[in-house]
Amino acid sequence: MPLSSLPAPGAHALSLALLQALWTRGVREFVLAPGSRSAPLALALHRADAVGDVRLHVRVDERSAGFLALGLAKGSRRPVAVVTTSGTAVGNLLPAVMEAHHTGVPLVVVSADRPERLRGTGANQTTVQAGIFGPFAACHDLASDVSPESLAAAAGSACVATGPTQLNLQLDGDLMPQDPDPSTWWSRPDAASEPTVAGAPLVGAGVHGGPVVLSRGPRTVVVAGDGAGPAARLLAEAGDWPLLAEPTSGARIGRQAIRTYRLLLGGPLREEVERVVVVGHPTLSRPISGLISDPALEILAVRDRSGTATDPGRVAQVLDEVPTLEDSPTATSGTGRSDWFERWRAADEALSARIDSYVAExxxxxxxxxxxxxxxxxxxxxxxxxxxxxxxxxxxxxxxxxxxxxxxxxxxxxxxxxxxxxxxxxxxxxxxxxxxxxxxxxxxxxxxxxxxxxxxxxxxxxxxxxxxxxxxxxxxxxxxxxxxxxxxxxxxxxxxxxxxxxxxxxxxxxxxxxxxxxxxxxxxxxxxxxxxxxxxxxxxxxxxxxxxxxxxxxxxxxxxx
CATH class of the missing domain: 3.40.50.970 (Thiamin diphosphate (ThDP)-binding fold, Pyr/PP domains)
Structure with missing residues (x-):
């Protein structure tokens, strides 16, 4: 049923409208932590799960519920909603929201709230929960008289956002549906009835806005941190450069990847590095942190899904996308440059063999x-x-x-x-x-x-x-x-x-x-x-x-x- 035909929004109608709006935007996984204020949301989700329109996961601990939703979103690569009642229940989602913010995971927090007229009155389980996540999640505080268009727009923006969004739903009056027939608690909306809401572009000071073309000359290493993906590997292969890839980078694949990189950074090869390209979010070792913070080197850091470039030393040129290489291979003719990768690979093989012998004992x-x-x-x-x-x-x-x-x-x-x-x-x-x-x-x-x-x-x-x-x-x-x-x-x-x-x-x-x-x-x-x-x-x-x-x-x- 189209959202515009909904009756005047009571608590159940408002809850249904929001869940329908999320459904039209592709949300099919919902994690629910039970509570009283969120009862109309829970009943609608129970029915939607029963008829096969969504998959519902119920958890009694909100902190675990938040991370379950985070894992579902990572695994499915689609937005996932976590639904809570009011009060401390919402606060318990903060760790998962922070992680989603820093990794750009589309997590939708649906928090049931008391109406605005009860805020600041000491009413039971009433706190300042609209915007409780501060800079980690955009918040849409949805009053009981919110228009269907505004509700749909808030849900749409949450589903295309890079990172988490809070949809704080003020539920007033009778929380239970007037009709006890479960078939009335949920109805699949017309998916074609909703407008498309575009995500906000990445913005930031000091960002190089266009594609960057790199010369092949400087002795370069590619650092692939968490979530770097295949682009880091492809860049290293194109330049025949060492790839220093963490296990969760999605790039620790193929011949360019150097297994023992963080140990080799304590040796002479580190002193020969002239340029570093940072892709993803590297976090595992101090040698890498020191490398990418070195003001004596040319550091290029590519922004990740969250919109952040890993630049702890504030020395990098920040890029919006992974750079490409110039076509001409002639720039590698300088002394010691043409065998740059081969020396890394030889050192890696020798050190790996010594470590393997040590571990075998x-x-x-x-x-x-x-x-x-x-x-x-x-x-x-x-x-x-x-x-x-x-x-x-x-x-x-x-x-x-x-x-x-x-x-x-x-x-x-x-x-x-x-x-x-x-x-x-x-x-x-x-x-x-x-x-x-x-x-x-x-x-x-x-x-x-x-x-x-x-x-x-x-x-x-x-x-x-x-x-x-x-x-x-x-x-x-x-x-x-x-x-x-x-x-x-x-x-x-x-x-x-x-x-x-x-x-x-x-x-x-x-x-x-x-x-x-x-x-x-x-x-x-x-x-x-x-x-x-x-x-x-x-x-x-x-x-x-x-x-x-x-x-x-x-x-x-x-x-x-």
Missing amino acids: RPASPLALARVVAEAVTGHTTLLLGSSNVVRDLDVIAPPWPPHEHRFVVGNRGLAGIDGTVSTAIGLALGRAGASRTIAYLGDLTFLHDTNGLLIGPEEPRPDVTFVVLNDDGGAIFAGLEQGGVPYAPAFERVFGTPHGTDLAALCRAHGIEHETITEPERLATALRSEPSGIRLIEVPVSRADRRAEGEHLRELAQLT
Whole structure:
């Protein structure tokens, strides 16, 4: 039924109109956290799910609900809506909204609110929730008398936005539909009745507005951070340049990718770099941060989906798109330039061989286990990498993957937090139905931080996903930072190591999740080749006692190159 023919908007009619407007813009996945003020939204979504027009996911924890929606949006590459009631429920979405903002993921927050006349009165569960996300999400505060045209325009802009949008719906009066017949709670609208709303263009100071053509001459490296995509690889191949690609870049593929790049940046090749092209959002290592912040180099940084160019040193020329190369290859004739990539590749092969020999002597080490996980990522596999050590382990140990096999390797790298990773993984698996399998590789603290992601009701969609949890009973990543040094040892365990002693098997039993403890790489490889049915967890206990020494030894191996 066309939106313009709706009756005067009561709470249910207004809720229905907004959900219909989102549906016409292609939103098919909705995550709902239950509540009283959002009741009309919940009833309409229940009916829409029952007739097959949408897929509804109900979660009791709003923070997990937000990250589930984030994962669904990442996996499906379509906007996904998360619906909450009023009050603190909305505030709990902030971590997911922040991550969506920094990665340009189209997350639509539908927050049910009290009417404006109750704001500032102390009415129950009434707070300042319109615009609560500040700079992280545009907000449309929709009053109960909003016109159908304005409602549709707000929904349309949310669905084409780069990043999250809040649709704050003021619901007044009787929240329940007047007709108790469920068939009246939802009706599919005429998709052709809505206007098209264009997304806002990217803008920013210091941005080079047109395509940039690079000469081939300077000794160049391409840094591919999170979400860089194939354009970074294609640029490196065209220039025959080293590609320094993080695992979640989507570019760690093919012959140009340098596996041990972050260790090699501590050696003489780093001093020969003249130009750096930054694509995506690199976050994993200090050597990369130092490289792209060096004012002595020519730095070109390409804006990502969020509209931000990674330029921590504020030294880059910011580009709107990945540059192209001049046609003439003659500019490579300078001394030492024509073999630029070959020297990187030779150093990488030599260092990789030394690291592999070192790891072979420690078959149960975190690096050895990361290799097993990397080898399990065959074509059409989805791999979610948790923040902290696991992504860095895989970064140094995993050879570049071959092209044309459609792997999907992602992580919540916008802010590199551990929030909501379990829920993100479940959303990815549900949103990317065509994947051959989904693996989530996490540390124990990352897993425990979102165990509410396992609170899934019996009627909710469940994916097939394998969680591999590297359990070192605490925060091993801090061992390699300054606070892991000897002077701070008396305080380290309590305030950085944070041992927890949690029984993961018991936790899985409480949630009805299959659990298995594995310590041998061969058994882990076999388990990852099997097809899971539902959600399962493989716990891999390791020690974190040698983490700092391991990092120092890897740097020593790099100095031999």
